Amino acid sequence: MVDTDPDALLPHLFRNEYSRIVATLVKRFGLDQIEIAEDLAAETFLTATQTWGVGGIPVNPTAWLYQVAKNKAINYLKREARLKAKITTDLTSPSSDLSEPSIDLSEKNIHDSVLQMIFVVCHPSISAEAQISLALRVLCGFGIDEIAAAFLVNKETVHKRLFRAKEKLREAGIQMEIPGETHIESRLDNVMTILYLLFNEGYYSVSQNRTIRKDLCLEAIRLGSLLIENKNTNLPAVNALMSLMCFHISRFEARIDKNGELILYEDQDTALWNPDWIHKGGYFLHQASRGQKISKYHLEAGIAYWHTQKTDDNEKWEAILQLYNQLLQLEYSPIAALNRTYALSMVKGPEQRLQAIEEAKKLNLVDNQFYFILLGELYSGIDPVSSKNNYLQAMSLCRTAADKLAIRKKLDKLVYGKPG
DSSP: OSSOOOOHHHHHHHHHHHHHHHHHHHHHHHHGGGGHHHHHHHHHHHHHHHHHHHHOSSSHHHHHHHHHHHHHHHHHHHHHHHHHHHHSSSSGGGGOOOOOOOOOOHHHHHHHHHHHHHHHHHTTOOHHHHHHIIIIIITTTTOHHHHHHHHHHOOHHHHHHHHHHHHHHHHHHHOSSSHHHHHHHHHHHHHHHHHHHHHHHHHSSSOOOOHHHHHHHHHHHHHHHHHHHTTTTTOOOHHHHHHHHHHTTTHHHHHHOOOOOOOOOOOOOGGGGHHHHHHOOOOHHHTTSSOOOOHHHHHHHHHHHHHTTOOOOOHHHHHHHHHHHHHHHSOOOOOHHHHHHHHHHHHSSSSHHHHHHHHHHHHTTOHHHHHHHHHHHHHTTTOOOOOOHHHHHHHHHOOOHHHHHHHHHEEEEHHOOOOO
């Protein structure tokens, strides 16, 4: 059923169709005219806003958008052709007739164009930070204000990142295509990295705009779905990444309260975990098991799976600990090591907690608030003074009032015995 309110329908259509229109037009025009494609797509939605507000929403609003975009693209190509003809030929001659430009809006071409654009945007010639900004703008239809809010930067910074990224793509002579078999795996690794970072921008972002945060996660999953739908990119590691993101987003509503305050894992209301996303995560994890190679996404998906299990027994934390051990052997990171120490502290009781404290202190992540939160948690019940000092240090590193409030509740519980 079509929503009869343009103000409600248009934002939804923009988020879903803007990137498809841009990708299709860029494929037709060439990457050197990406701004033209973006302008024509934006003009299409502006026309919809003006037209639908007066005459009402058409029977098939999506088809209407594509037809208007096609008309605008054809008019643009005609103008360009006439301008070129004025420069290079005599327009009064019979041979100067201009043929009707073609725009392929078949579903296959649209789908292929978006997939090709994913590889363009995630090209290693531009920085990861710029790739994420470009992905948000071109592939997800995010506005400059939204991107600025997601990164906690000003709009001018976003404009500069996007400009530099597009210039890099032009200079590198990147083509709109899916890499061949010899390059697909290495290029796909970079694409997965960017989708992973994009998802993390939403899941771990310090932005207080809850809608933007969740939208970032959903867009990463949507783009991952495009990879799953193509036989050349539907690989085990891609399924593992999808599984990881599904498991994580299943707990999204439980991680943040109505005030934007972060809720740590042990304090989450498991009734808020989404069983549909957990089921999807399980499906993709099963699909990921068909390969011979285990990627970091496989191991992280396994960890995320166990975090969706509502039991809190030793088997769960032993499994998580072993997965972290494998992950650190495959690809070491201080944050993974920090998370491992928490899993260690949950296994076999108090003696493991003391070992976890020693291992955590060796990491010395003095600029990371979660490092001090973990130490505060580990010391609670053992050394209240050390626990308090670590919580206070964590609070000094917080970037949002909501995070400070969450730690303040931990301190109140520690000092006054108040419930967290």
